[in-house]
Amino acid sequence: MSSLSLAYRSLRRRKVRTALTVSGIVTGVALILVLFSLTAGASTQTNGLVRSLSPAQITVTNSTRPSFPGGTGTGGFPGGGGSGFGGGGGFGGFFGTSETVSQSLADQIGNITGVYAATPQLSVTGYVGGSNAFVYGIDPSTYSEVTGGLNIVSGAMLSSSTIDQVVLGQTLAQSLNATVGSTVTIGQNSTGGDAFAVVGIYTAANSFEERSAYVPLASAQSLSGDAGKVTDIYVKANNPSYVSTIASEITSSIPGVNAVTAASSTLSASSLSGTLTTFFTVIGLVALLAGGFGVINTMIISTTERTREIGTLRAIGAKKGQVLRLFISEAFLIGLIGGAAGVLVGVVVALLLPSFTGAASATGFGGRGVGGLFGGALTPTLTPEVVLLSLCLGIVVGVLGGLYPAWRASRLDPVEALRHV
Amino acid sequence: MSETNAQAAIVQTVAISKQYKGGRIHVESRRGEGKDRIRLVPALNGIDMTVGKGEIIGIIGPSGSGKTTLLNMIGGLDRPSHGKVLVDNVDLSTFNDDQLADYRLRKIGFIFQFYNLIPTLTALENVELPMNLAGVPKQEQENHAYELLRTVGLESRVGHMPVEMSGGEQQRVAVARALANNPLVILGDEPTGDLDSKSAEALMDLIVSLRKDRKMTFVLVTHDPLVVVECDRVYSIRDGKILRTQTKAENKKIIGDERSMLSKLY
Numbered sequence: 001m002s003s004l005s006l007a008y009r010s011l012r013r014r015k016v017r018t019a020l021t022v023s024g025i026v027t028g029v030a031l032i033l034v035l036f037s038l039t040a041g042a043s044t045q046t047n048g049l050v051r052s053l054s055p056a057q058i059t060v061t062n063s064t065r066p067s068f069p070g071g072t073g074t075g076g077f078p079g080g081g082g083s084g085f086g087g088g089g090g091f092g093g094f095f096g097t098s099e100t101v102s103q104s105l106a107d108q109i110g111n112i113t114g115v116y117a118a119t120p121q122l123s124v125t126g127y128v129g130g131s132n133a134f135v136y137g138i139d140p141s142t143y144s145e146v147t148g149g150l151n152i153v154s155g156a157m158l159s160s161s162t163i164d165q166v167v168l169g170q171t172l173a174q175s176l177n178a179t180v181g182s183t184v185t186i187g188q189n190s191t192g193g194d195a196f197a198v199v200g201i202y203t204a205a206n207s208f209e210e211r212s213a214y215v216p217l218a219s220a221q222s223l224s225g226d227a228g229k230v231t232d233i234y235v236k237a238n239n240p241s242y243v244s245t246i247a248s249e250i251t252s253s254i255p256g257v258n259a260v261t262a263a264s265s266t267l268s269a270s271s272l273s274g275t276l277t278t279f280f281t282v283i284g285l286v287a288l289l290a291g292g293f294g295v296i297n298t299m300i301i302s303t304t305e306r307t308r309e310i311g312t313l314r315a316i317g318a319k320k321g322q323v324l325r326l327f328i329s330e331a332f333l334i335g336l337i338g339g340a341a342g343v344l345v346g347v348v349v350a351l352l353l354p355s356f357t358g359a360a361s362a363t364g365f366g367g368r369g370v371g372g373l374f375g376g377a378l379t380p381t382l383t384p385e386v387v388l389l390s391l392c393l394g395i396v397v398g399v400l401g402g403l404y405p406a407w408r409a410s411r412l413d414p415v416e417a418l419r420h421v
Numbered sequence: 422m423s424e425t426n427a428q429a430a431i432v433q434t435v436a437i438s439k440q441y442k443g444g445r446i447h448v449e450s451r452r453g454e455g456k457d458r459i460r461l462v463p464a465l466n467g468i469d470m471t472v473g474k475g476e477i478i479g480i481i482g483p484s485g486s487g488k489t490t491l492l493n494m495i496g497g498l499d500r501p502s503h504g505k506v507l508v509d510n511v512d513l514s515t516f517n518d519d520q521l522a523d524y525r526l527r528k529i530g531f532i533f534q535f536y537n538l539i540p541t542l543t544a545l546e547n548v549e550l551p552m553n554l555a556g557v558p559k560q561e562q563e564n565h566a567y568e569l570l571r572t573v574g575l576e577s578r579v580g581h582m583p584v585e586m587s588g589g590e591q592q593r594v595a596v597a598r599a600l601a602n603n604p605l606v607i608l609g610d611e612p613t614g615d616l617d618s619k620s621a622e623a624l625m626d627l628i629v630s631l632r633k634d635r636k637m638t639f640v641l642v643t644h645d646p647l648v649v650v651e652c653d654r655v656y657s658i659r660d661g662k663i664l665r666t667q668t669k670a671e672n673k674k675i676i677g678d679e680r681s682m683l684s685k686l687y
Contacts, residue, residue, distance in 0.1 A: 009541035312537040315498060316551050316598065317526020319519050414498050418533070 003322070007329035014302070021298040022338040025394050028288035029342025030349060033390035035284045037350045037380035057243045058235040060109065060118075060250055062099035063258040100229035101257060103217070106139075109235055112249060114242040119146040120230035122220045127193065128168070129176040129184040134212040137220020137230075146236040150214065155180035155200035163219050166196040169210030170203045186213065186223065194223070235259075288397050295334055295401025303327060303409040310409050311417025320410040327406030328399060335398015339391040346390060350380035431605050431638060432472035432495055437504030438661075439465040439490055464490045465501070466661035472606065475636040477628065479643055479652035487661040488642040489610055495640060496529050496608045497521040509605060526555055530599025530607040534614040536591040538583040544570060544594045545579040551601040569597040573627060589620025596627060600637070609641040613648055621647050646676045 011018045106120040119142035124135050140158040143149065150157065150167060158165050166186065168178060178184050178198050187193020196215060204210050221227050235250070237243050247259040303310065313323060440461040465487045472478050472495075480488045493499035494506050497513055498521075506513045508528060516524060525531075538547045548566035557565070570576055573593040583591055592612060599607045612628075613621035629651055631637040641648055649655055649672050657664045667675070 006539075006541070013541050308537065309539060312531075312533070312539070314522065315496070315525060315531045315537075317522055317529075317554050317602075319522040321519075322554065415493055418498075418537075 003325045003329040004333065006326055007333050010302070010306070011330060011333055017298060017302075018334065018337075021294050021334055022341065024291035024294035025288070025335060025338025025397060026291075026342040026345055028284065028291040028397065029339050029390050029394040030346035031287045032281075032284035032393055033343055033346030033386060034350050034353070034380065035281060036386045036390065037346075037382050038353075039281075057237055057240065057262055058247050058250070059260050059262075060101070060105070060233040060235060060254075061231065061258050061260070062101050063251075063256050064099050100226060100231055101233065103221075103228050103230045105254065105257070106230070106233050108254070109233060109250060112246060112253075114238050114246050116236045116238045117142050117146050118233050118235045119143045120217060121232045121234060122217060122224070122226060122229065123231045124220055124224045124226075126186060126188055126223060127190045128166075128172060128186050128213045129178065130190045131172065131175060132190075133172055135186060135220055135223065136212060136214050137217040138214055139217050143234075146234045150200075150202040151204065152200045152202050155198070157200055158214060158216055159199070163216055164194065164196050165199045165216065167200040167202055167214040168198055169212045170201050171207045171210035172213060173198070173201050175211075184213075186215065186219075188223070194219075288393060291338065292397045292401040295331060295398055296404060298334075299327065299331060299402050299405035300408070302330070303405050306409075307412065307417045307420035310412050311414045311420065314412070314414035315418060323412075324406050324410035327409050328402050331398045331402020331406065332395060333398075334402070335395040336391075338398060339394020342394050343387055343391050347382060347387070350382055353380055429474040430471045431474050431509055432470075432640070433507040434468050434470045434491070434494065434501075435505050435507065436467045436469060437465055437491075437494055437501040437506060438463065438467055439487070439494070439499070440502050463661050465494070467504070468658075468661075468663060470656060470663070472638060472640055474638055475632055476653045477632055477639045477641065477651055479641050479649050479655035480658060481643060481649065481655055482658035482664075486658045488658055491658065492608050492610055492640065492642050495606070496531060497524045526551060527602050528605045530596075530601075530604040532592065532595045532599050532607060532609040532612045534611040536583070536588070536595045536615075538591055538594055538598070540583050543580050543582055544575060544586065544597075547583070547594055548597045548601055551598060555602050557602075566597070566601065569600050570594070572600070572631075573597045587620070588616050589623060592616060592620070592624055593627060596624070596631075600631070606638040606640060609639060609643075611643055611645075612641060613643065613645045618647065621645060625651050650676055 100122070103120050106118045109115060109118040119139050121143075122137035124137070125132065126135050127133070128135065138158070144157065152167070153170065155167070158167055166184060168176070168184070173179070176182075176184060180198055180200060182198045183195050184198060185193035186196050196213075196219070202210070202214075215223075217230070221229065235246065237246050243261050247261050250259040251257060310323060313326075314320075318326075440463050442461060468487075468491060470478075470491075480491060482488050490499060494501050494513075495508070497506075497516070500514065508524070513521070513524065531537075538544075539550065542550065545563070545566050548569055549562040552562040552565065567576070567579060570579055573596055575590060575593055575597070578586060578590060578594070583594070586594065592615075596607070613624055616624060625647055628639055628641075632639065641652065643649060650669075652672065653669055655667045655672055657667065
């Protein structure tokens with residue numbers, strides 16, 4: 001009969017009280033686990049997301065359009081203020097674009113000193129093969145130079161200026177059952193549209209970025225009726241250290257545009273996720289602290305109730321250390337049970353969470369914008385480290401909560417303790 | 422008394438005294454309330470007592486006379502302010518706390534008025550507990566505990582929890598537990614105090630047979646005539662001093678008188 005099995009017996013004897021004490025730890029551990037997994041998910045995903053949202057060093061947009069990530073970091077990029085969106089409920093079922101700038105600005109910016117190249121892009125929403133998706137019109141002659149290009153896994157990139165070609169994201173291609181050589185229709189609604197030959201398939205860091213199609217700029221402009229207009233101009237500098245200088249020169253010399261640098265986007269996004277992490281961690285720690293006080297409380301009641309039992313143990317020859325170990329074992333068990341149950345609850349919550357928030361990320365408002373960012377940020381990442389750390393936290397809180405009551409129990413004078421009624 | 426048992430004396434108290442800080446020995450002021458803390462209250466005042474091997478010794482006296490304090494001194498639960506307790510010719514005052522705990526574990530068996538079994542453990546596990554604390558191998562613990570429960574007539578109760586047993590049965594489990602590490606002496610604080618007379622008689626029969634079969638030594642604090650008649654010697658304590666010592670024959674006479682007196686009263 002070890003201290004642990006003795007401890008287990010006395011916990012079992014007071015099932016309700018044990019359950020209540022344990023539930024305090026369960027709450028804290030579950031909360032911490034979800035928060036750990038969320039913030040782990042958030043920091044890995046926001047950085048990737050920001051990089052993929054801002055493929056170039058500088059992104060020039062119409063200044064009336066909120067730029068990502070804007071003041072709060074969650075501004076609607078790229079379609080938040082767009083003319084074609086139906087709001088939070090998803091696509092409006094028609095082609096739409098955001099606020100635009102003139103395509104000719106790309107050449108103008110390309111001539112600024114220190115600019116290596118500039119490439120225009122028109123982002124529109126529409127139907128590809130009957131599924132709603134993002135359609136990007138790009139200039140294949142400069143796109144890859146500036147942004148690094150798409151990661152083509154099958155077929156080829158668009159060949160320069162040829163109309164009616166499309167490169168599909170892998171997820172979209174799979175859902176359409178399309179391969180290189182297939183033909184898909186792209187249009188304003190799920191039934192009509194023009195036929196485009198699939199020339200390539202690309203992959204991206206996450207599947208929602210693969211739910212898009214790249215077509216030549218002119219095709220996108222004719223589909224949306226935005227001749228001569230683009231939504232974004234991506235700019236690459238000769239030298240990365242010129243980036244901020246060039247960005248400010250663009251905004252000062254060209255009225256009505258915004259120039260956002262990738263570094264500033266990443267910075268605000270990571271400071272946002274840093275703030276979230278701190279906030280969540282504080283909540284979780286407060287919950288665990290409350291759980292810890294629950295353990296202290298219960299254990300003090302328990303040792304007081306069992307004063308005579310402790311006196312008996314000491315009288316029949318238990319040393320102070322053995323009494324101490326007995327009660328620390330109880331606290332350890334409370335922590336272990338609470339930690340394990342907390343991990344279970346936390347894992348279930350973490351697994352269920354994307355089904356509440358994930359809908360927004362897949363089809364909801366903005367797609368790549370607000371929903372995209374939050375969809376990404378709220379995708380929990382369950383790693384063995386996160387699970388183990390949460391379990392250990394539960395045990396640590398239990399044992400710490402038990403230290404003082406156990407010490408008190410071990411210090412009882414056996415004569416006094418035996419007299420206790 | 423001590424002359425006749427000097428050779429085989431296993432417990433000896435030499436002029437032991439004990440002072441408590443004011444009030445602490447009284448139940449009603451146990452929490453140390455009041456301002457008379459510094460005042461020393463004498464609990465024992467120069468007790469000389471000798472216990473020989475295989476004896477059953479009784480300690481009687483009114484409440485607060487120091488009976489339990491004396492028992493606790495012998496049991497290593499409490500230390501005298503003056504004088505010394507020798508057990509097996511070893512002075513307990515040389516022991517530190519852990520050594521005293523070890524002394525209680527291996528040399529002393531305790532039985533209490535309210536049995537004090539561990540409520541979460543079965544009868545068998547309660548008897549195993551002292552062996553467990555002493556590091557006896559598991560199988561040996563179980564065999565020995567079973568054998569002890571058979572000795573006290575409870576082999577059919579090994580798997581029962583304390584709440585499932587009568588007071589008399591619980592007290593016999595407590596005796597088996599006290600015997601677990603084969604102690605030098607078993608100390609009982611009012612062992613029959615919570616038992617009906619039938620159970621009390623059965624317990625005393627058990628104690629007498631353990632003395633006979635195992636040469637086990639008992640020191641029993643009691644009020645109970647049923648216990649007193651079985652004692653080889655009885656120390657009568659009052660105000661922390663030994664008032665007198667009675668032999669078995671004297672006790673039988675006194676108790677016989679008391680019984681006849683009581684029978685006249687009722």
